[in-house]
Amino acid sequence: MSSPEQRDEVEMLSLMLLIRRFEERASQQYQAQKIGGFCHLYIGQEAVVIGAIAATRPDDYLITAYRDHAHALARGTSADACMAELYGKVTGCSRGLGGSMHYFDKANHMYGGHAIVGAHVPLAAGMAFAAKYRGEDRVTLCFFGDGAINQGSFHEALNLAGLYKLPVIFICENNLFAMGTSVERSTSLKQIVDRAEGYDIAGYVADGMNFRDVRDKLAEVVDGIRKDPHPAFVEIRTYRYRGHSMSDPASYRTKDQLEKFRMDDPITRLRAQLTREGKLTNEQFDAMDKGAKDTALASVKFAEQSEEPPLEDLYKYTYANGEST
Amino acid sequence: MREITYRQALNEALAEELERDQNVFLMGEEVAQYNGAYKVSQGLLDRFGSMRIIDTPISENGFAGMGVGAAMVGLRPIIEFMTFSFSLVAFDQVVNNAPNMLTMSGGQFNIPITFRGPNGPAHQLGATHSHATECLYANFPGLKICTPATPRDAKGLLKTAIRDNNPVLVLESELLYSSKGMVEPLEHDLLIPLGQAELKREGSDVTIICYAQTVPLALAAAETLEGEEISAEVLDLRSIKPLDLQAILASVSKTHRVVVAEQDRPYCGIGAEICFRIQKEIFDELDAPIARVSQEDVPMPYNERLEQAVLPSAEKIIAAVKKVCYA
Numbered sequence: 001m002s003s004p005e006q007r008d009e010v011e012m013l014s015l016m017l018l019i020r021r022f023e024e025r026a027s028q029q030y031q032a033q034k035i036g037g038f039c040h041l042y043i044g045q046e047a048v049v050i051g052a053i054a055a056t057r058p059d060d061y062l063i064t065a066y067r068d069h070a071h072a073l074a075r076g077t078s079a080d081a082c083m084a085e086l087y088g089k090v091t092g093c094s095r096g097l098g099g100s101m102h103y104f105d106k107a108n109h110m111y112g113g114h115a116i117v118g119a120h121v122p123l124a125a126g127m128a129f130a131a132k133y134r135g136e137d138r139v140t141l142c143f144f145g146d147g148a149i150n151q152g153s154f155h156e157a158l159n160l161a162g163l164y165k166l167p168v169i170f171i172c173e174n175n176l177f178a179m180g181t182s183v184e185r186s187t188s189l190k191q192i193v194d195r196a197e198g199y200d201i202a203g204y205v206a207d208g209m210n211f212r213d214v215r216d217k218l219a220e221v222v223d224g225i226r227k228d229p230h231p232a233f234v235e236i237r238t239y240r241y242r243g244h245s246m247s248d249p250a251s252y253r254t255k256d257q258l259e260k261f262r263m264d265d266p267i268t269r270l271r272a273q274l275t276r277e278g279k280l281t282n283e284q285f286d287a288m289d290k291g292a293k294d295t296a297l298a299s300v301k302f303a304e305q306s307e308e309p310p311l312e313d314l315y316k317y318t319y320a321n322g323e324s325t
Numbered sequence: 326m327r328e329i330t331y332r333q334a335l336n337e338a339l340a341e342e343l344e345r346d347q348n349v350f351l352m353g354e355e356v357a358q359y360n361g362a363y364k365v366s367q368g369l370l371d372r373f374g375s376m377r378i379i380d381t382p383i384s385e386n387g388f389a390g391m392g393v394g395a396a397m398v399g400l401r402p403i404i405e406f407m408t409f410s411f412s413l414v415a416f417d418q419v420v421n422n423a424p425n426m427l428t429m430s431g432g433q434f435n436i437p438i439t440f441r442g443p444n445g446p447a448h449q450l451g452a453t454h455s456h457a458t459e460c461l462y463a464n465f466p467g468l469k470i471c472t473p474a475t476p477r478d479a480k481g482l483l484k485t486a487i488r489d490n491n492p493v494l495v496l497e498s499e500l501l502y503s504s505k506g507m508v509e510p511l512e513h514d515l516l517i518p519l520g521q522a523e524l525k526r527e528g529s530d531v532t533i534i535c536y537a538q539t540v541p542l543a544l545a546a547a548e549t550l551e552g553e554e555i556s557a558e559v560l561d562l563r564s565i566k567p568l569d570l571q572a573i574l575a576s577v578s579k580t581h582r583v584v585v586a587e588q589d590r591p592y593c594g595i596g597a598e599i600c601f602r603i604q605k606e607i608f609d610e611l612d613a614p615i616a617r618v619s620q621e622d623v624p625m626p627y628n629e630r631l632e633q634a635v636l637p638s639a640e641k642i643i644a645a646v647k648k649v650c651y652a
């Protein structure tokens with residue numbers, strides 16, 4: 001078991017770069033109509049999931065909503081498998097059957113990719129229940145947006161987790177908007193974190209543009225949960241640089257707001273911190289960035305050369321073991 | 326008549342009914358400031374204000390229930406689901422509260438509410454976002470369901486739905502929002518009754534029964550079939566419930582062969598009910614077993630080729646027609 005301090009920050013920075021470069025590529029390929037359906041980009045929010053990854057173990061359960069590319073990459077799903085999924089290829093992380101919103105990777109404990117807002121929050125409680133049931137010290141990380149906190153399923157899950165003292169961390173990625181609706185226009189509370197209080201769950205706030213803040217807050221929370229199972233709630237304040245999905249011009253927000261967050265970019269910040277502390281040279285950073293770009297580009301090639309899922313398999317995954325009805 | 330889009334037709338229907346009746350209001354996600362996720366409510370906030378065009382949080386069960394409650398005390402809510410796939414989060418309100426109230430209260434509370442939004446698969450949205458819900462809702466007595474396929478039907482049916490004193494689901498189609506068609510001028514109060522099918526094309530060899538997204542497919546199939554000397558009649562149900570049985574029986578009695586093209590899944594789908602009714606009423610009129618074209622009975626795959634394999638298509642309708650015509 002590696003303690004958070006041992007997770008190399010340079011490695012975490014390189015994962016953040018990979019996420020960004022991968023999504024820039026995905027965006028380009030989407031515009032070239034190589035990718036179908038909906039596609040939601042995470043660019044700007046990288047420090048949230050990477051901060052969480054840095055504070056947890058690879059065998060902790062992770063589940064998220066539809067803005068999920070980063071969560072899979074953070075968990076170790078290859079860029080190839082992620083890009084191939086966008087292309088709907090059989091080599092994709094969900095065999096081309098899920099698409100952008102439904103990434104899954106069992107081997108890496110990535111339990112999806114869920115596109116109905118709020119619907120996966122009870123699943124996280126169930127996964128945490130299973131861990132507790134089996135006496136494991138695993139933690140479940142449940143990511144969702146600010147828009148999800150007004151769904152009944154969210155409230156029911158929080159109460160259940162509080163009631164049964166389940167080892168789950170509810171991580172609200174507050175990027176200030178749910179589609180075109182700002183948090184002030186969707187939520188009766190001034191602070192999202194205050195939701196937790198109603199369920200007697202401890203609430204924390206972290207700065208999602210700051211990797212170290214996210215990691216350190218989560219590390220503290222995780223430590224407590226491993227010793228004694230209980231739920232926690234962390235509101236992480238962040239921002240998505242792009243529109244809600246590829247078709248959203250995001251005209252509901254100001255350029256100034258976007259610029260303010262861009263000035264506070266999580267990758268730039270961690271790089272500066274590491275450089276200042278003598279842990280990273282410009283050459284190293286450039287090499288890492290080139291590596292990320294190369295990986296993203298190679299993933300496009302991989303996706304393009306991969307096969308489609310076979311037509312004969314249409315009914316293969318409707319029931320377990322390919323049963324038919 | 327003038328040519329407008331299906332989206333524009335719905336927008337006009339909403340605006341006209343909001344104008345006509347102060348008790349009508351529109352509520353849903355992104356309907357006001359964003360002008361609708363699919364721009365159906367464009368301009369309505371500016372025109373009718375924020376008391377009547379209401380943005381909600383992502384709380385389908387909550388706001389659908391608010392609609393039912395408001396209807397109990399005299400308002401006439403229009404509840405927009407961003408898509409009917411999300412109406413499943415509000416299923417209890419739509420199927421348990423809205424249609425049961427009148428019976429449970431011994432006739433005291435009818436619920437004049439309209440639930441509307443796009444329904445059915447769009448393009449590569451995957452399993453959670455592609456539901457064709459008509460067969461689910463059709464199983465609940467007390468609900469009415471219409472499925473407009475053209476701008477004219479969209480406008481006329483939505484206006485009728487809003488004025489109906491029962492819960493009515495207007496199941497629109499994302500794939501049709503930008504399609505165009507002729508509609509009566511603005512000053513004409515266009516009302517199309519629920520439960521009236523329409524012949525979209527006359528023919529003599531076979532009846533293709535369709536609705537919503539399968540209407541353009543059936544028309545395309547009929548066009549191709551004409552080149553092969555098969556004359557197909559295209560009957561657009563327009564309403565799933567009430568069902569225009571008379572129109573179905575009349576057409577089948579003329580052609581004696583039937584293909585039902587439905588956008589839902591085959592198991593307990595709309596076509597199953599229609600086949601039952603036809604054989605029950607006019608078994609002797611049939612010259613061949615009825616064929617059905619529907620989705621495959623699987624959760625929707627994201628991959629485009631597989632999705633195409635799952636969905637009904639003009640080609641599948643043509644093949645089914647040839648089968649029932651022994652051609």
Ligand SMILES: Cc1ncc(C[n+]2csc(CCOP(=O)(O)OP(=O)(O)O)c2C)c(N)n1
Pocket residue numbers: 067115116117118144145146147148175177178179244354383385407411414
């Ligand atoms: C039940 C349900 N209702 C509506 C939608 C449509 N929808 C998809 S994402 C979204 C906004 C969610 O915002 P948030 O939770 O803040 O996540 P973010 O997009 O900011 O990551 C909406 C309304 C949906 N997918 N599911």
Ligand SMILES: [Mg+2]
Pocket residue numbers: 145146147173174175176177178179
């Ligand atoms: Mg958000």
